[in-house]
Amino acid sequence: MPSDVSLKILSESLGNTVLVRLRSGRMLRGILQGYDQHMNLVLEQAEELSADNSIQRRLGVIVVRGDNVIMVSPTIKE
Amino acid sequence: MPSDVSLKILSESLGNTVLVRLRSGRMLRGILQGYDQHMNLVLEQAEELSADNSIQRRLGVIVVRGDNVIMVSPTIKE
Amino acid sequence: MPSDVSLKILSESLGNTVLVRLRSGRMLRGILQGYDQHMNLVLEQAEELSADNSIQRRLGVIVVRGDNVIMVSPTIKE
Amino acid sequence: MPSDVSLKILSESLGNTVLVRLRSGRMLRGILQGYDQHMNLVLEQAEELSADNSIQRRLGVIVVRGDNVIMVSPTIKE
Amino acid sequence: MPSDVSLKILSESLGNTVLVRLRSGRMLRGILQGYDQHMNLVLEQAEELSADNSIQRRLGVIVVRGDNVIMVSPTIKE
Amino acid sequence: MPSDVSLKILSESLGNTVLVRLRSGRMLRGILQGYDQHMNLVLEQAEELSADNSIQRRLGVIVVRGDNVIMVSPTIKE
Amino acid sequence: MPSDVSLKILSESLGNTVLVRLRSGRMLRGILQGYDQHMNLVLEQAEELSADNSIQRRLGVIVVRGDNVIMVSPTIKE
Numbered sequence: 094m095p096s097d098v099s100l101k102i103l104s105e106s107l108g109n110t111v112l113v114r115l116r117s118g119r120m121l122r123g124i125l126q127g128y129d130q131h132m133n134l135v136l137e138q139a140e141e142l143s144a145d146n147s148i149q150r151r152l153g154v155i156v157v158r159g160d161n162v163i164m165v166s167p168t169i170k171e
Numbered sequence: 172m173p174s175d176v177s178l179k180i181l182s183e184s185l186g187n188t189v190l191v192r193l194r195s196g197r198m199l200r201g202i203l204q205g206y207d208q209h210m211n212l213v214l215e216q217a218e219e220l221s222a223d224n225s226i227q228r229r230l231g232v233i234v235v236r237g238d239n240v241i242m243v244s245p246t247i248k249e
Numbered sequence: 250m251p252s253d254v255s256l257k258i259l260s261e262s263l264g265n266t267v268l269v270r271l272r273s274g275r276m277l278r279g280i281l282q283g284y285d286q287h288m289n290l291v292l293e294q295a296e297e298l299s300a301d302n303s304i305q306r307r308l309g310v311i312v313v314r315g316d317n318v319i320m321v322s323p324t325i326k327e
Numbered sequence: 328m329p330s331d332v333s334l335k336i337l338s339e340s341l342g343n344t345v346l347v348r349l350r351s352g353r354m355l356r357g358i359l360q361g362y363d364q365h366m367n368l369v370l371e372q373a374e375e376l377s378a379d380n381s382i383q384r385r386l387g388v389i390v391v392r393g394d395n396v397i398m399v400s401p402t403i404k405e
Numbered sequence: 406m407p408s409d410v411s412l413k414i415l416s417e418s419l420g421n422t423v424l425v426r427l428r429s430g431r432m433l434r435g436i437l438q439g440y441d442q443h444m445n446l447v448l449e450q451a452e453e454l455s456a457d458n459s460i461q462r463r464l465g466v467i468v469v470r471g472d473n474v475i476m477v478s479p480t481i482k483e
Numbered sequence: 484m485p486s487d488v489s490l491k492i493l494s495e496s497l498g499n500t501v502l503v504r505l506r507s508g509r510m511l512r513g514i515l516q517g518y519d520q521h522m523n524l525v526l527e528q529a530e531e532l533s534a535d536n537s538i539q540r541r542l543g544v545i546v547v548r549g550d551n552v553i554m555v556s557p558t559i560k561e
Numbered sequence: 562m563p564s565d566v567s568l569k570i571l572s573e574s575l576g577n578t579v580l581v582r583l584r585s586g587r588m589l590r591g592i593l594q595g596y597d598q599h600m601n602l603v604l605e606q607a608e609e610l611s612a613d614n615s616i617q618r619r620l621g622v623i624v625v626r627g628d629n630v631i632m633v634s635p636t637i638k639e
Contacts, residue, residue: 098205098213099234116195116239117584117631127566132236135566139634155634156567158600158627159236161584163195166217166233176283176291177312194273194317210314237314241273244295244311254361254369255390272351272395288392315392319351322373322389332439332447333468350429350473366470393470397429400451400467410517410525411546428507428551444548471548475507478529478545488595488603489624506585506629522626549626553585556607556623 103128106167111136114163120146122168123155132159181206184245189214192241198224200246201233210237259284262323267292270319276302278324279311288315337362340401345370348397354380356402357389366393415440418479423448426475432458434480435467444471493518496557501526504553510536512558513545522549571596574635579604582631588614590636591623600627 106125113121113134123136139152184203191199191212201214217230262281269277269290279292295308340359347355347368357370373386418437425433425446435448451464496515503511503524513526529542574593581589581602591604607620 099207099211101205102213102232102234115631117586118195127569129567132234133567135570152632152634153636154570155632156570156600157632158630160238160628161631162236163193163239164230164233164235166230168231177285177289179283180291180310180312196273210312238316240314241271241317242308242311242313244308246309255363255367257361258369258388258390274351288390316394318392319349319395320386320389320391322386324387333441333445336447336466336468352429366468394472396470397427397473398464398467398469400464402465411519411523413517414525414544414546430507444546472550474548475505475551476542476545476547478542480543489597489601491595492603492622492624508585522624550628552626553583553629554620554623554625556620558621 100128100130102167103132103165106165110168112142112166112168113157114166115157115161116163117161121152121155121157123152126154129159132162132165133157134159134162134165178206178208180245181210181243184243188246190220190244190246191235192244193235193239194241195239199230199233199235201230204232207237210240210243211235212237212240212243256286258323259288259321262321266324268298268322268324269313270322271313271317272319273317277308277311277313279308282310285315288318288321289313290315290318290321334364336401337366337399340399344402346376346400346402347391348400349391349395350397351395355386355389355391357386360388363393366396366399367391368393368396368399412442414479415477418477422480424454424478424480425469426478427469427473428475429473433464433467433469435464438466441471444474444477445469446471446474446477490518490520492557493555496555500558502532502556502558503547504556505547505551506553507551511542511545511547513542516544519549522552522555523547524549524552524555568596568598570635571600571633574633578636580610580634580636581625582634583625583629584631585629589620589623589625591620594622597627600630600633601625602627602630602633 111125120142123139126137127135134157136155139155140148141150143149189203198220201217204215205213212235214233217233218226219228221227267281276298279295282293283291290313292311295311296304297306299305345359354376357373360371361369368391370389373389374382375384377383423437432454435451438449439447446469448467451467452460453462455461501515510532513529516527517525524547526545529545530538531540533539579593588610591607594605595603602625607623608616609618611617
């Protein structure tokens with residue numbers, strides 16, 4: 094149910110790396126392979142990051158249930 | 172499902188900086204690029220603020236899932 | 250979905266100062282500019298109060314997401 | 328969506344003092360002026376009680392959002 | 406929405422004493438006077454029990470909002 | 484709303500002992516007498532288990548509200 | 562309600578080992594036997610893992626209620 098703008102950003106991020114902050118406090122980074130209007134996400138090459146953005150754990154492919162998501166951010170590529 | 176007044180304020184804030192308080196206690200500031208009736212928000216040049224309003228982390232573009240939002244406030248521009 | 254009595258009280262409070270207690274424990278005071286059946290609220294000249302009712306932070310205009318609201322109270326004006 | 332028995336008890340309590348326990352642990356006492364099927368409540372002369380039932384804070388008229396309510400109890404009047 | 410078996414047990418318990426465990430950790434005991442498919446409950450002669458099952462507080466008639474209920478148990482009467 | 488496989492396992496467990504882990508951290512064991520698509524459960528001869536699987540408290544018949552359930556497991560009978 | 566991509570990954574994982582992270586912080590590993598659009602899961606030969614991925618407890622067959630799931634990950638098989 095995100096607005097068109099939300100979905101547009103997620104759509105533009107397909108195939109690109111995104112950062113995902115979860116309610117548990119965890120931060121994930123991975124390549125966005127899918128999403129839906131509930132912010133259920135599919136990430137590839139997903140990694141769990143520690144507070145200083147270093148990699149804490151490699152997760153591979155993950156399906157994230159949307160109601161755990163606080164925010165999604167495309168990573169900047171300039 | 173916010174009232175017309177809620178949506179009106181969000182609509183008037185498009186393109187302007189807003190403050191967003193999240194349930195996790197985090198405070199975000201960014202330029203509002205989109206929203207919907209669930210208060211899903213898209214912010215640009217988003218920043219996470221610490222308790223004294225100094226910038227703690229630059230987030231770039233973010234999609235915020237509405238059910239994490241406590242309140243949204245347009246920043247005053249006089 | 251509040252009862253007619255709830256909506257009647259909110260309706261009578263439009264333009265007047267209300268106190269709002271949030272789930273986070275925060276107490277807000279502001280002039281009620283809008284509301285809906287989910288208790289999403291729009292407050293103007295909103296202030297965050299500390300435990301002794303002194304002003305802790307001025308917030309200006311805020312849109313409060315209803316599911317964070319515990320109770321709303323019109324302030325007495327006699 | 329309370330059963331008919333729930334609504335019957337709330338209906339019989341209109342105009343009478345009720346005790347309301349909230350999820351936050353707070354206990355409220357006030358005269359029930361309204362309610363609905365979600366247990367949204369309107370109380371008049373509402374008071375917040377401390378653990379020993381003494382009055383901690385006078386709240387006046389309050390609208391309580393039902394999803395914060397654990398239980399409602401009519402106070403006994405014999 | 407409990408299964409027919411759930412409703413059957415609640416139905417058979419009408420007029421009898423039940424134990425109710427709440428999410429807050431509280432344990433209630435009272436005579437079941439009503440219920441619905443959301444497990445909203447009406448108890449009479451309700452008592453709050455302490456960990457050793459002694460009576461901590463007499464509550465009289467209470468309406469319990471179902472989403473606070475973890476489990477309901479008829480008390481054994483043999 | 485569990486999948487057919489979920490319901491099939493619950494169905495096959497009727498009359499058998501199951502383990503139920505609750506969100507509160509509690510572990511229950513009892514004979515499954517009923518269930519529905521929300522995982523509301525009816526258990527007979529239910530017992531609350533401590534961390535080492537010893538019996539902490541006998542509960543008799545209980546109706547468990549499904550939204551407190553983390554997982555249900557048939558106990559192995561070979 | 563996961564996207565087609567979510568369901569595709571779950572579908573491809575049927576009969577294979579998956580890792581499931583729960584809101585409680587627990588990590589499960591088991592063979593995926595079923596799932597639905599709410600991420601209710603059926604796992605066989607399920608094990609609870611400790612932080613260092615060693616087996617903490619063998620659970621056998623389990624039905625996991627989807628709203629406890631943070632993420633599901635197929636384990637890599639190269």
